[in-house]
Amino acid sequence: MSSNLFIPPWAEQVAEQLGTGPHVVVTGISPSGNIHAGNLREVLVAEAVANALKARGLEVRFVFHADTIDPLRKIAPGIPADYKSYIGHSLSRVPDPEGCHDSYAEHFLSPFEETLKRMEMHVEVLRSHELYEDGFYTEVTREAIEHTEALRRILQEVSGREMPKHWSPYLPRAGSGQVVGARVLEHLPGENKVVFADEDGWEEVADYGRGEGKLGWRVELAARWKALGATFEPFGKDHTSRGGSTDTADRMAEEVFRYPVPGRYEYEWIQIKGKGAMSSSKGIVLLPQEMLEIMPPDALRRLILGRDPARALDLDLGAGFPRFMDEYRAEVEPYPVPFAHLVTVAQTVGGEPEKAAVMLRRGGYEEAASDLAELRRDLAYARNWAEKWAPESYRFGVREEVPLEVANLDAEQRTYLAAVAGRLEDGMDGEATQDLLYSTAVELGLKPKTAFGALYTTLLGKKSGPKAGSFVAGLDTDFVRERFRHVSGLTTAGEVED
C-alpha cells in the first residue's frame, strides 16, 4: 500500500538496537471500555517501529493482542448498573451493553479495529480468548503452573506485595463464569487440567488447553512474550513504574520462561487540551473515529505520535487545529488552501465540491479546485471541524430560513439591503462584489460595520462573518437578491404597521 512508510527518527533508533530478527512487534490492549486516542498512541508507536524494522529489510510480524478474555473489573460510565453481576467474567463472555455485537469485548474492539483498517494499518488482530481456546497458550500455561513458587517469589520480591497462600498463576473459570476468586488445588499436566475450588468451595475442573480460564495478568504478559515470540512491545508509563507489571514480567521471562525480554519503548500519555488525561472512567475520552472525521489518517498518525511519544502531548483540536493542518498539508500538498479558509468555504457551500471549486478559484486557489474528489474530502473535514471543535468565531452557516435576528435591523440597513439587491449581478467575482457592497454603503452614508452587519445578519444570523465579497459571490445570486429584498420589505412593512 503505502510504499513510503512514515518512520520517525526515534523509531529508527529503536529499530537499530533490536537486532536482525525475525521480529514480532506486539501491542496489547484491553477492550474493557472505549479504545481511545491514547490507546491508539501505543499502536502507532508499535507500527512505527515495525515500519522501521521493515525498512531495514527485516522480517516483521505486527500483532495487536486484544485482551478479550480479561475479566470485567468495573462498570464504566454508560454501562447499565446491573452489569455489576458480570464483574469477574471474561469480556468475551459478557453481553454487549447495547446489543449490537456478540460481546462486551467486541462492542469496543470492533470500532477500533475498523479504525485500524481505515488507517491502512497492516496488523494482525488477535483475540486472547480465541488464543486460549485454540490452545495457543497451553504450553506456557503449563510451564507457569509448574513454576508457581518461582513466579510467586518474583511477584513478592518485585512488587513487595504478599501473595495469598493459595495463589496460582492460573485463574480457572468457575461454573458461575467467574475467572477470579478460585483456588487451584491440583495440576493434572498430562490432561492440561487443574482441579480447583470455586468461590463457594465446590470442586471443579478446568481445561487450560481450551480456554477454561486464563493466566493472571502479570504472568500472562511474560508468557505471552514467549508464546508469540515477541521482540518488541511499547508500554505506557503506568506499566513501567518500579514494581509494575513490566518489572515482574521481565524477571519472569528471564528466570522462569527462559525468554529474552523484548525491546521496549516507554511512551507518555496524551491529554486533551483543557480537559486532562484521557480516562474512560472519568468520561474524558477522545475516540480515533472522531478524529478521522476532521483529518486524514496520516495526519492522525502524526498528531498522535507527536514529535516523540516519550513526551507528553496536549492535543488541541480547537483553536490550534488549523495551524496543525496547515503544517501537515504543507508537507503533503504543493499548494494547500489554508484550513481556516477551507472552513469558510465549507460552511458557505455545504458539501458541494463543484460550488466550492468555484469559490476557491475566485480566491486564487486554482490547484485546490482542480481535484473534486480530494476537495470533497477536505470540505468534509473542514465542516466537521467547524461543527464540533471550532471556536465560536469560526462558526457560521447560511440560514435556510430568514433568521429571526433580522428584526433588529434598522431602516437604514434595510434600505442598504434593498440597494444591494438591485445592484447585484450574476457572475460578479469576489472583488467586484466587495466593491459593490462597500460603495453602496458609502453612498448611503452608512458605516461599513453597520452595512456589513446587516448583510451578515440577513444571511447568517450573526453580526460578523467571513470576508464579505468572496462570501457573497460564492452564494447563488438569485438567492441573495431574493433574501435581501424579502428582508428589506418585510421589516420595513413591519415598521410602517407600528
Added chain:
RNA sequence: GGGCCAGUAGCUCAGUGGUAGAGCAGGGGACUUUUAAUCCUCGUGUCGAAGGUUCGAUCCCUUCCUGGCUCACCA
C-alpha cells in the same frame, strides 16, 4: 518515596557542540474596504540553578530546584 517527561522571547513551543528560532500576542507603518482582516516591519531573552567535560555548551555528564503525569493490573 520510585519512575517518566518538562523547565528556551508575554503565551504555545521548535532547535543545534561553535555568535539563539517560529507561530500567536504586542509595538510601528501601509491599504477609501467590515471580518481572529491583509501586506510590510520590529525580538539581546541570565536558553531553571550550580558544578564538570571541552578550545568552546542552551545543546554532553553530575547534583540540585520547580512543575506535570504516573505507581499493583483504566496507555
